[in-house]
Structure formats: structure tokens, C-alpha cells
Amino acid sequence: MVTKKKAVFRRQPFFENSTRTHKSFEIAEKKLGIDVIDFAAAASSVQKGESLYDTVLTMSAIGVDCVVVRHEDENYYDQLIQSPSIQCSVINGGDGSGQHPTQCLLDLMTVYEEFGTFEGLNVAIIGDITHSRVAKSNMQMLKRLGANVYFSGPRQWYDPTFEVYGTYYPIDELISQMDVLMMLRVQHERHDPDESFSKQEYHNKFGLTIERAKKMKQNAIIMHPAPVNRDVEIADSLVEGIQSRIVSQMSNGVYVRMAILEAILQGKS
CATH class of the missing domain: 3.40.50.1370 (Aspartate/ornithine carbamoyltransferase)
Structure with missing residues (x-):
């Protein structure tokens, strides 16, 4: 303390x-x-x-x-x-759109609580990757910790420079093999006018629908940095479903940030 x-x-x-x-x-x-x-x-x-x-x-x-x-x-x-x-x-x-290190740490805490390791885990980062500071922080740290990182989402929101961290696949080719699905918010505020999708179109093509969720591993988890656009990135009923850890992420955020503040301020004492 x-x-x-x-x-x-x-x-x-x-x-x-x-x-x-x-x-x-x-x-x-x-x-x-x-x-x-x-x-x-x-x-x-x-x-x-x-x-x-x-x-x-x-x-x-x-x-x-x-x-x-x-x-x-x-x-x-x-x-x-x-x-x-x-x-x-x-x-x-x-x-x-750069980095979000404290969100990354709470995401890592959430994954570690679930699996007790990062080594060999299959983690998919799905959605608006180019505009997401969360995605950039997470892909770097997950790779360093030994996880296998994969990407999916609209091709125009994927940058080839991400290939050093993982490989892009269509979402339907990934779902059944992933341990962690990290869904990302569609960041409308950072988009050019020609980048838009309708909510239904995005959900059908790139979102975690009810049908896609049925293909998940039984012990796989769903994550999202929030706020969630329900029925866009994730089907509404899945946001608080049995495989979701979105609420845990939010709770863990307090304890991770307490640890960061304590470490910094004790160093100044």
C-alpha cells in the first residue's frame, strides 16, 4: 500500500x-x-x-x-x-491509434487468470485493427509472451506491417481453433467517409454472430476492450454470455491500474 x-x-x-x-x-x-x-x-x-x-x-x-x-x-x-x-x-x-499499455496489461491479466500461461495460446485479434491502439499493444506483448497471434476483420483495416506479429485469415477459418477471441470496437470517429459499413453488414461479415460462436472451443473466451457495439462486433446475447470475459476485463482494470500507480509512486517515495 x-x-x-x-x-x-x-x-x-x-x-x-x-x-x-x-x-x-x-x-x-x-x-x-x-x-x-x-x-x-x-x-x-x-x-x-x-x-x-x-x-x-x-x-x-x-x-x-x-x-x-x-x-x-x-x-x-x-x-x-x-x-x-x-x-x-x-x-x-x-x-x-498508437498504444494503450494499461488496457494491454489488464487484457493480459484476464488471459492469464483463465489459462495460467500465454505460451502456445491461439489468440485472434478481430476487427478495426489499423485504428486500434489496443490491438497494437496486445499484438506486441502477446507475441513476446509466446502466444500465436492471428488477425481478422475488414482487409482495409489490416496493415501488412502486422505480419511480423501474426497472420491474417477470414474469421470463419479461425473461430474453431482459437483460445481467445479479442474483438475490437469499430472506431467510426477515426474513419474516412468511404470506410463505413452498415451495422448489419459488418456483423454478418466480420462480427461474432451466434452461429459463429457455436464453432468456438468449449473453453475459449471472448474479450473486448469496450465499449461494445452490440450486434455489430458481438451478438448482444454473447456480450455477457458464459464464454465472455468482458466484465472481468473491466474489473481487472482497477487492480492493474492500482498496481501501476503503487509501483510508480512508491518509486518516488
Whole structure:
């Protein structure tokens, strides 16, 4: 347990919308007894044109020990962590379509709780891969931990550079052989107008339908970083079904983020 209370953002500087990451960090902070400072971008100098760098520089200068940031720009954190003027720790709460390391850790925890290993597991990452920061973090770590990674979804949302981590197959060729199905949210906010599918078309071609779920291994699990577009990525009845671990992912998010905060702040004690 953190013995000395530290100041972090209660409302982290999230420049993109968030429910699970934002609120689970907030709960994690409260469970650890951390002093928190309220931050609302809409009521801050961000509205006057202040940059992310200057916002974090200010927080560091006034004594904040750790900030959790979500931003639409990929690799936004490079400037922050390379600056000798910024002394606070920076936790990446998601950077555009780049990376989502804390989501990756809670996903790994969920898989490990289920199987006790990563070695040799067949894991399919399915959906809007190109636009997904979760997919990019997960494919890298799953590969390093010994899992066999596969991809599926719309071809236009798959980049050939992902081949270093795994192979692309149509979803119907994967289902019966997978231990883990990691379904991804369709990220409409990052799409060009010509990239759209109707909800029904996407579900029929690329989603986890009731019929496809019948082909899953008995001990296989369904995951999704949420929010889930029900009856788009996953059939509604499967979201909270017996093989789903989506609720477990959300619960695990609090404990993973508690561990991250505790490790960082104890290091500063």
C-alpha cells in the first residue's frame, strides 16, 4: 500500500472521451488513498490554447507526482518524458491509434487468470485493427509472451506491417481453433467517409454472430476492450454470455491500474 499520499489528477487530462480507463484510474486512486487534483480540460487554460506540454509542465511545477494522459496524437508522450523540466511521471492512457499499455496489461491479466500461461495460446485479434491502439499493444506483448497471434476483420483495416506479429485469415477459418477471441470496437470517429459499413453488414461479415460462436472451443473466451457495439462486433446475447470475459476485463482494470500507480509512486517515495 502507498504509505505517503501523492497528488495525481482526479480527472486526468483526457483529450479524448473515456469511461473505463478514466473511471478505473479514479477508483484505483481512491482505493490507494491517493490525494487527487481535479482537472477538467473544458475549464482549464486548454480552452485558451494552452498546449498539452505546458499543461503537464504546470502540473509538475506545482507538485503533482503523476499524470494520466489520453490524447488524440500518437506518441504525444515523447515530448513530455524527454523534457528535463517535467519531473512528474506520465502514464499513457491511450495515444490516438498508437498504444494503450494499461488496457494491454489488464487484457493480459484476464488471459492469464483463465489459462495460467500465454505460451502456445491461439489468440485472434478481430476487427478495426489499423485504428486500434489496443490491438497494437496486445499484438506486441502477446507475441513476446509466446502466444500465436492471428488477425481478422475488414482487409482495409489490416496493415501488412502486422505480419511480423501474426497472420491474417477470414474469421470463419479461425473461430474453431482459437483460445481467445479479442474483438475490437469499430472506431467510426477515426474513419474516412468511404470506410463505413452498415451495422448489419459488418456483423454478418466480420462480427461474432451466434452461429459463429457455436464453432468456438468449449473453453475459449471472448474479450473486448469496450465499449461494445452490440450486434455489430458481438451478438448482444454473447456480450455477457458464459464464454465472455468482458466484465472481468473491466474489473481487472482497477487492480492493474492500482498496481501501476503503487509501483510508480512508491518509486518516488
